[in-house]
Every structure is written in C-alpha cells, then in structure tokens.
Amino acid sequence: MAKGNVFQGIQTTAIHAGEGPDPTTGASAPPLHMSSTFVTENVAGFSAHDLAEDSAFLYARWSNPNVASLEAKIAALQGTQACLCTASGMAAATAIFLTFLSAGDHLIVSDVSYAGVAELARDTLPRLGIEVSTVNLSDLAAVTAAVRPNTRLIHSESPVNPILRLTDLAAVSRIAHSAGALHSCDATFASPLGMNSQALGIDLVMHSITKYIGGHGDAVGGAVAGSAELIAKMRLESAIHHGGILSPFNAWLIARGMATLPLRMKAHASGAQAVAEFLETHPKVTQVMYPGLSSHPQAELAQAQMSNTSGMISFQVGSAAVGRATAQRMIDDLQVIHYAVSLGHHRSLVFWMETAGLMETSFRLDPTQEESYRSFAGDGIFRLSIGLEDAEDLIADLDRVL
Ligand SMILES: *Cc1c(COP(=O)(O)O)cnc(C)c1O
Numbered sequence: 001m002a003k004g005n006v007f008q009g010i011q012t013t014a015i016h017a018g019e020g021p022d023p024t025t026g027a028s029a030p031p032l033h034m035s036s037t038f039v040t041e042n043v044a045g046f047s048a049h050d051l052a053e054d055s056a057f058l059y060a061r062w063s064n065p066n067v068a069s070l071e072a073k074i075a076a077l078q079g080t081q082a083c084l085c086t087a088s089g090m091a092a093a094t095a096i097f098l099t100f101l102s103a104g105d106h107l108i109v110s111d112v113s114y115a116g117v118a119e120l121a122r123d124t125l126p127r128l129g130i131e132v133s134t135v136n137l138s139d140l141a142a143v144t145a146a147v148r149p150n151t152r153l154i155h156s157e158s159p160v161n162p163i164l165r166l167t168d169l170a171a172v173s174r175i176a177h178s179a180g181a182l183h184s185c186d187a188t189f190a191s192p193l194g195m196n197s198q199a200l201g202i203d204l205v206m207h208s209i210t211k212y213i214g215g216h217g218d219a220v221g222g223a224v225a226g227s228a229e230l231i232a233k234m235r236l237e238s239a240i241h242h243g244g245i246l247s248p249f250n251a252w253l254i255a256r257g258m259a260t261l262p263l264r265m266k267a268h269a270s271g272a273q274a275v276a277e278f279l280e281t282h283p284k285v286t287q288v289m290y291p292g293l294s295s296h297p298q299a300e301l302a303q304a305q306m307s308n309t310s311g312m313i314s315f316q317v318g319s320a321a322v323g324r325a326t327a328q329r330m331i332d333d334l335q336v337i338h339y340a341v342s343l344g345h346h347r348s349l350v351f352w353m354e355t356a357g358l359m360e361t362s363f364r365l366d367p368t369q370e371e372s373y374r375s376f377a378g379d380g381i382f383r384l385s386i387g388l389e390d391a392e393d394l395i396a397d398l399d400r401v402l
Helices: 010-016 065-078 089-100 115-127 140-146 169-178 228-242 248-258 261-281 299-305 320-333 355-363 367-377 391-401
Strands: 082-086 106-110 131-135 151-157 182-186 204-208 222-226 287-289 312-316 349-354 380-385
Touching: 010 065, 010 261, 065 082, 065 222, 065 248, 082 089, 082 228, 089 115, 089 151, 089 182, 089 204, 089 222, 089 228, 106 115, 115 131, 115 151, 115 355, 131 140, 140 169, 151 169, 169 182, 222 228, 261 287, 261 312, 261 391, 312 367, 320 349, 320 380, 320 391, 349 355, 355 367, 355 380, 367 380
Parallel strands: 106 131, 106 151, 151 182, 182 204
Antiparallel strands: 082 222, 204 222, 287 312, 312 380, 349 380
8 A cells, every 4th residue: 555655845745655656567657546346365354343554455445546545645745644535525524523423422613614514514413413513713712612521523624615714723723632622624725735734733634635635626525634543433434334435536636636736836825816916906896805915804823824825815896786796797708717616726716605695504603603704704705716827817807807
C-alpha cells in the first residue's frame, strides 16, 4: 500500500507523496486499478475487524490502490498520520458524525455551514437520538456556554460557507479538549494550504475534495484527515459498514488534480485578491467579504490563522430584488464566469444566495445568530469562486453585469 513520504517542500509533497513508479511496469504515472476484488496470498479473515494497518488489498470497499494513494497524499499535505476518502464531502461529514456520535451524545455544530451539513445536523441526527446545538462558533463565550457533560464533538467550518466568517480554531480546539470532546473542522474553503490543522489542535480535518483538492470540477469526493487511531475507526464504520467509498477513477482524477494544489492555491488567492479589491471600489457593490482584505471584520484572525486566503469571495449589491436582477444579468451575459454552484475549480463560478430563503430551509437561526449572519451577508450574497483565469478577464466579465 502506498504510504505517504514526507518531503521537504509542499509542492514536491503534492506531486510525489503516496505514489511512485509502478513496480511491475515502471509506469511513471500511477496506473488506474479498476478491480473490485484482489487475489489474496494469505488466508485472511472476512470481517472488517480483521483489517490491520498493513493488510494487503482485499476488496475495493476496504481499500483500493488509487484511493490509498490519494489518502496518503492528502495526509502528507495536511500533516496528519492518516486519511479516509469518501464518496463525497457529505459522506465525509456523515462519516464523522456517525462514527463518533451515539444516541444520548451532544454535538455542537456551527450555526452556519455548508447547507447539506446544516440540514443533516438539524434533521437527521436528532432523529437518531443525538442532541445538537447550533452555535455561532466565532463567539467563543457562546461555545463555552453550549458545552454539556455529554458533549462529544464540536464541528466547525472556517471560513464558513457561504458568508466567509472565520472561527478561532485553536480556541475552539481548547474548549473541545477541556470538555473531553473532539474538534472536527470542515476546511473545504481553506484547503490544506490555508490551515495548519496540527498547530490549531484540530482532531479531524474534513474536505469536500470535489472542490480545491480535485480542483477541476470533474469528480465528486470527500476526505477526513486525522490520527491513525481515529481514521481506523472511521474506515471500519463508515467505509466498510456504511459503504460510501470513493471510486478508484475519481481517486485517480483527484490525485492528478492535487499534484498542482499548492501552485493553484497561490493563483486562486492572488486572483481573488485582485477581484476583491476591484469589487470593493465598484459603485454597485455594497459589501465585499474576503479574508485577504483588511476590511474583513476578522482580518487579524485571517492573518494569524490562514497561510493562504483561498479563492472564495462573497459580495452584496443591495436589496434582494437588486440581487435577483443582477443574478439574471449574470445568467444572460457572463462570458467567462459560469453561473453555477460548487467552488474551487479552475473555472470561476458564481451563485446568488438569498438570506431569507436560506434562513427557512437550511439555517433556521435565532434572532441573535441571524444578526451576525446578516452583518456578513445582508439580504443576500453572491458567492464567487475565483478560478485560474486571468484576473483582468474576470474583472471585465463582472464589470459587464454589475
Ligand atoms: C461542497 C461542500 C461540502 C459537500 O461536499 P460534496 O462533495 O458536494 O458532497 C461540504 N462542505 C463544504 C464547505 C462544501 O463547500
């Protein structure tokens, strides 16, 4: 099984960790292993409980050479001992919740998060007997106040989708650990380049690898990185029993994309900085949120915590009606940027997200929480994912529709 070597430089790690020349053919590029089962050389047990760190490949739901190689690459870049890949980012979140929470346990989750995670936490987990508190994790006093004797997990997201609010992740780790709980963080927006999860004390770092890690908008997948012990538990529960595994082909595509992740993240951040500065000066734009701008309300935390400010921007144009009209002009007239959901791709993407609708469907915030949300998002925001095109072309495209 490919193991993650740790190289000196981050770009060398992204290219070489978890892979090497094929021992049978000498192929320099990793071959694609489309095999659901593997011929075994030893008499082995058939239960997931017989799986060991050094087990040979047995069945693709346990592990597969392409998935194992990608897992080693992500662990090396995130600086953790191990990683588990899943069928999607949502499968990664589900894997965390269903491995580490049981009926009677308490979860503290960010009151704003990826909508799928928000709905999973509000609707599915309580049905299974899990207590859930939705808390503004940028308010540390609120986090401390929410801790209960049965709190097992705090799940954060930073920057938070879609409003780009940050969480002081080291502080949340300290609160979690002093309560005997784990801290998992959805770092999809930050990418492994934007977050030193070790230094921040995060136990489980989750990514939708559909986004920056794959980077090309052609494969859906998820990942959770952490200690060998925690990841082994998740592999047994989530991969082998729940079955939401990543396909070898998606692993192969995503690993190819990931080889250029550090280079791409630099380009995403510098493109986003240029576009955010343009938007800030545009007369039709009423507010811009980007962690690289000094106007971000948590600019100091962004500086301290994010080694790369990533490519995600949100901006407002005024009332919801103006937002909707602008969205329609984008759909009709954008020539470079695609009007579409998702993010982290080489193509730039933009999507209108109206506050009133999200309050009803996904977030259901109390008045104090909604006030914090609206201080970042007003009546609605455009979530803009800056790709790898020339910033001048993106600026011209936005200028045409604003
Ligand atoms: C997209 C996204 C997810 C869900 O990932 P999928 O791969 O679409 O299942 C989870 N968290 C964040 C922050 C995301 O942006």
